Amino acid sequence: MSLDVSPALLTQAEQGEVDERDFVECVRTSLPYAWEMVASLVARLKVDGGEFADNQTPPPNEQARGQLLRALASDAIRGALERHFGVRLAFQNCHRVAVFPLDASVDDRLARFTSVRGQLLNQSPTLRDC
Secondary structure, rough: OOOOOOOHHHHHHHHHOHHHHHHHHHHHHHHHHHHHHHHHHHHHHHHHHOOEEEOOOOOOOOOHHHHHHHHHOOOOHHHHHHHHHOOEEEEEOOOOEEEEOOOHHHHHHHHHOHHHOOOOHHHHHHHHOO
16 A cells, blocks of 8 residues: 655655645545544544553454555654654554553553563454454
């Protein structure tokens, strides 16, 4: 799953620095499932509060799964999403996306979520091929 880069955005990149708002819009339109997943988790975190909000439901299809992988595996995309939404993102397996507030008070919880132990405890035979 690649980004659908407009000619204008490509020209920006060829000429130098890219306006991050334009890049974020490219991500939003190119990866709508991933965008909506992150946006809905951010909204849930704001409404419910707590240390983090996460998704544990596998994507509905391989295209959606690919969008999550693309968004969270790319440092540029992931960083742009974190800055846009004002959160820290964490990712386990092929679908478990979590958003954490920037508040340092949740650093321990984030560290547990992203730890080797956390990864191992999140394994499931049903997710073997994800």
